[in-house]
Amino acid sequence: MQQEQTKKGGFTSGIGFVLAAAGSAVGLGNLWAFPFKTAENGGAAFVFLYVACVLFIGAITMICEMFIGKRAQANPVTAFKGISKKIGWVGLLAIAVPTIICIYYSVLGGYTVRFTANSFAGNANNFAAFAGSGWPVILFTALFLAFALVVVMAGVKGGIEKASKVLMPALFVLLVAVVIFVLCLGEGVSDGLKFFLVPDFSKVTFGSVLAAMGQAFYSLSLGMGTMIVYGSYTGKEINMLKSTAMICIFDTVVALLAGLAIFPSVFHFAAKAGIPPDNLKLEGMMLMFETLPKVFESIGFIGNIIEFLFFAMVVIAAVTSVISIMEVSSQFIIQKYGISRKKATACIAAILFVLSIPVGYSIGFKLNGTGKMTVFGLDWLSFLDTVTNTVLMPVCALLACVAVGWIMGPKRALAEMEEHGVRFHRFGKVVAFMLRFVVPVLIAVIEVFGVIDLVFPMGSFNLNGLGIVLVAYGILGILIGAYFLFYHKTETGTNADELLKP
Numbered sequence: 001m002q003q004e005q006t007k008k009g010g011f012t013s014g015i016g017f018v019l020a021a022a023g024s025a026v027g028l029g030n031l032w033a034f035p036f037k038t039a040e041n042g043g044a045a046f047v048f049l050y051v052a053c054v055l056f057i058g059a060i061t062m063i064c065e066m067f068i069g070k071r072a073q074a075n076p077v078t079a080f081k082g083i084s085k086k087i088g089w090v091g092l093l094a095i096a097v098p099t100i101i102c103i104y105y106s107v108l109g110g111y112t113v114r115f116t117a118n119s120f121a122g123n124a125n126n127f128a129a130f131a132g133s134g135w136p137v138i139l140f141t142a143l144f145l146a147f148a149l150v151v152v153m154a155g156v157k158g159g160i161e162k163a164s165k166v167l168m169p170a171l172f173v174l175l176v177a178v179v180i181f182v183l184c185l186g187e188g189v190s191d192g193l194k195f196f197l198v199p200d201f202s203k204v205t206f207g208s209v210l211a212a213m214g215q216a217f218y219s220l221s222l223g224m225g226t227m228i229v230y231g232s233y234t235g236k237e238i239n240m241l242k243s244t245a246m247i248c249i250f251d252t253v254v255a256l257l258a259g260l261a262i263f264p265s266v267f268h269f270a271a272k273a274g275i276p277p278d279n280l281k282l283e284g285m286m287l288m289f290e291t292l293p294k295v296f297e298s299i300g301f302i303g304n305i306i307e308f309l310f311f312a313m314v315v316i317a318a319v320t321s322v323i324s325i326m327e328v329s330s331q332f333i334i335q336k337y338g339i340s341r342k343k344a345t346a347c348i349a350a351i352l353f354v355l356s357i358p359v360g361y362s363i364g365f366k367l368n369g370t371g372k373m374t375v376f377g378l379d380w381l382s383f384l385d386t387v388t389n390t391v392l393m394p395v396c397a398l399l400a401c402v403a404v405g406w407i408m409g410p411k412r413a414l415a416e417m418e419e420h421g422v423r424f425h426r427f428g429k430v431v432a433f434m435l436r437f438v439v440p441v442l443i444a445v446i447e448v449f450g451v452i453d454l455v456f457p458m459g460s461f462n463l464n465g466l467g468i469v470l471v472a473y474g475i476l477g478i479l480i481g482a483y484f485l486f487y488h489k490t491e492t493g494t495n496a497d498e499l500l501k502p
C-alpha cells in the first residue's frame, strides 16, 4: 500500500524527499536569523551550542514528526488521531501554525522577488519607501505566492519533488558562488569572519541556550506540520534516519554559509566607507533589505551581479519553505473535503493572499514610523510571528514528542519505527530516554521562558505581552473546540483519498 502510494503521487526517491524537506527547512531563518544570533551569542561557541541542539533535540523531534506522518500516510489530523483519538487536535494545530506563518512569510517573499528584480536598478536606500508603497507590495506578494502555488498545484511528485530537485542544488551553487566572491573582497573580510565566528564563551548565557534551541526548531521547520506532511508522502524505501541526518546537515551548512556571505561583505563595506560596523543594521529584515543592498551596490557593477545572485538565492529559499507550508493546509482540505488539488490550493492561496495584504501595510507603516496598524504594540508581522513561534510552535513540537514517547509508549514506538526502517541498534534505549524525558522538558523550557519573557520582559509586567499570550492560547482553545465539534467523530481522510483515486 505504501509503495503503491509513493508510486502514484508521493515522493519517488529518497533524494527527492530529502531535497524537498531541506527546501522547507532552509529559509529566511537560516539567512537572516542564524548569522546574527551567532555573532551576538559568542560566534563559534554558539555554533557548537546550535549543532548540539540540532543533534540532540532537533533531529529526534524531526524523526518523530516524520514517523507520525509516515506511519499514518495521512494528514496531521488523521495522523494524530491514529495515535489517540483524543489528541487529533494536535494535527489541527500543526496545520494552523504554518498557515498563520504563511501570511507574513509571503509578504517577505514578495520583498525578495522585488529585490531580485531590482538588483540592477538599485535597491539601496529605498526599502522603507517600497515597503510603504501599497500596491507594489501587494503585487510582489501575489507573484511570490503564485510561484509557490504553481508548484503545489502540480502535486507532490509532479510539483514539489521536481521543483526541489532543481531549486535546492541551484540555491547551493548560488550561495557558494556568493561566498567565494565575498571572501575574495580583501579589506574587512577577516574582521567580518572574526565578528561572525571567533568563539567567545563569555557571551554564552542562558539566553543563548534558549536562542539556540528556538532557532534550531524554527530553522528545521519543526512544530509546524511540514515534516509530518512530507513524511506522510514517503514509503518504505526511504531511510528516515539517513534523511534526517542529511536535512539537518544541509540546513546547518546553509546557515553557516549565509554568515560567511553576509559578515565579510558588510565589514568590507564598513571598512571602505569608514563606518563602524555597529552603526549598520545587522539583523533580520533590516540586514537583508537595507544593509545588504547598500553593501553590494557599493561594489559597482559586479556588486549588482552579486546582489542579483544573492536575492535569487533568497527567493528560492523562501519559496521552497512556502511550498511546504501551503502543502500542509492543502493536503488536509483535499483529504477531508474531497476537493480537487487544483481547487483546494487555489482557494488557500487566495485566502492567504488576502490576509497578507494588511500585513504588508502594517510593515510599511512601521518602517515609515507612522505607528498605524499595530496589535498589542506590534506590527502585524511581529505579532503573527510571536504568536506562532514563541507560543504555539513549541506546544506543537512538544505534543508530537509526547504522542510518540508517552502515548504510543517507547516499546511500541521503537518497534514500529523499526518496521518503518528506523533502526537505532544499541542506541534504542538512549533515544527513547531522550524522546520521553530530555526533549520534552527542553521544549517545555523554551515555551515557559518564551511566555515569561513576553509577559514580564526585563522583569516588569507587560500588558501587551499578556494579550499576545492570551490570543495564542485562545487560538489553541478554538482549535481544540473545533476538533471535538467537527473532526473527532468523522473521517478526516488519508493520502489514499487523493493519490489512489481512480
Ligand code: PHE
Pocket (backbone or CB within 6 Å): 024, 025, 026, 027, 028, 029, 030, 098, 101, 218, 219, 220, 221, 224, 226, 321, 322, 324, 325
Ligand atoms: N524553516 C524555515 C526557515 O528557516 C521557515 C519555515 C517555517 C518553513 C514554517 C516551513 C514552515 O526560514
